[in-house]
Amino acid sequence: MVYKDDSGPLHFIGTGSAFNTALGNNSAYIKRSSTLILFDCGGTVFHRLQQLTLLENIKSIYVIITHTHPDHIGSLGDLIFYTYYMLNSKTTVIYPDPSYIRSLLNYMGVTDDFYEIRNIGGDTSILTADITLKLQPVSQKHADTLECTGYIGSFDNCSLFYSGDSQEISEQILVRFKSGEIQYLYQDTCGKDFPQNPHMYIGKLAQCIVPELRQRVYCMHQDKSFDPQAARNLGFKVAQPESF
Numbered sequence: 001m002v003y004k005d006d007s008g009p010l011h012f013i014g015t016g017s018a019f020n021t022a023l024g025n026n027s028a029y030i031k032r033s034s035t036l037i038l039f040d041c042g043g044t045v046f047h048r049l050q051q052l053t054l055l056e057n058i059k060s061i062y063v064i065i066t067h068t069h070p071d072h073i074g075s076l077g078d079l080i081f082y083t084y085y086m087l088n089s090k091t092t093v094i095y096p097d098p099s100y101i102r103s104l105l106n107y108m109g110v111t112d113d114f115y116e117i118r119n120i121g122g123d124t125s126i127l128t129a130d131i132t133l134k135l136q137p138v139s140q141k142h143a144d145t146l147e148c149t150g151y152i153g154s155f156d157n158c159s160l161f162y163s164g165d166s167q168e169i170s171e172q173i174l175v176r177f178k179s180g181e182i183q184y185l186y187q188d189t190c191g192k193d194f195p196q197n198p199h200m201y202i203g204k205l206a207q208c209i210v211p212e213l214r215q216r217v218y219c220m221h222q223d224k225s226f227d228p229q230a231a232r233n234l235g236f237k238v239a240q241p242e243s244f
Contacts, residue, residue: 007239008184008218009158013038013048015239017190017199017223018071024048024241025071026221028162028186030155032130034059039151039162040066043074046082052242058087060128064120064135065095066164067148068104077110084114092116094124096137096149120149131155138173140166142188142198152182160184165221167198169208178213185209185217186239191225199223202231211235 011031014024025042036058038045049055061083066072076093083091091114095101098117105115118124126133133155142148142165150163150173159181161173165188176182190199199221209217214235219226228238 008186008237009156009160010039010162010186010218010239012220012239012241013045013052013054014042015220015222015241017221018042018069020222020224020226023222025074026188028220028239029054030131030133032128035062035128035130036060037062037064037126037131037133039064040072040164041074041076041079042071046075046078048241049079055082055087059089060130061087061089061091062126063091063093064151065093065101066140066150066162067142067146068101069143069146069165072165073101073104077105077108080105080110080115090115092118094118094120094126094135096120097147138170140164140170141168142166152176158183160186162186163188163200163220165199167200168204169200174208177209177216183216186220187217188221189219189226189231189236190221190223191227192223202226202234202236205236206234209236 010028013027016023024044027045028039030037041063080091098119120137124135136152138150140148140150148164152161161182188199193201218237218239219231220239
């Protein structure tokens with residue numbers, strides 16, 4: 001399958017790290033007719049959804065959460081309220097620990113009445129009239145203070161891995177990527193290298209992926225020190241946010 005832009009089978013609302021606000025908080029999406037599926041919903045995401053008019057004519061919204069840092073769930077409550085009051089439907093939140101997400105939202109006054117929540121364990125599918133997305137969670141190493149989850153996903157005859165925030169790529173993912181079982185790799189990538197880095201340094205990524213496979217790797221969650229052209233020179237793709 002050939003894609004015309006630099007973001008492969010996913011589109012991006014934002015591709016920046018928490019402090020790289022010019023690119024917006026990292027969030028990918030899949031839109032099919034009246035269904036919108038988001039990966040994360042950070043502080044800038046709801047605003048950008050409206051700027052991009054992505055909520056028009058939407059009847060079903062799913063938000064797949066990788067972890068609960070503010071740049072990944074900061075505007076989730078806003079989206080849930082908007083979906084409920086303006087679209088007359090309920091956002092479905094997908095996360096391995098529903099009780100944890102439920103508690104966080106409850107503290108913000110977003111009670112169970114406003115949204116649906118689904119546990120993800122083993123294999124989970126999002127099934128609508130517009131799309132079938134199969135998901136498999138993969139534990140990620142990011143921060144010691146909370147759990148982070150990446151996702152293997154398949155839809156439209158393609159397969160991908162979405163890392164969320166992660167300082168490494170697990171061996172199981174690398175094996176499946178190298179064999180072609182996973183076609184596209186979306187990896188949290190940064191331009192700085194330092195001890196206990198919670199994100200993956202571009203040089204470390206280059207050590208993991210041989211040159212002939214790098215055209216199937218998309219760098220996302222870019223910090224201010226990340227050099228897109230340097231990444232492209234190494235053979236990687238660079239995820240691009242949608243323009244307004």
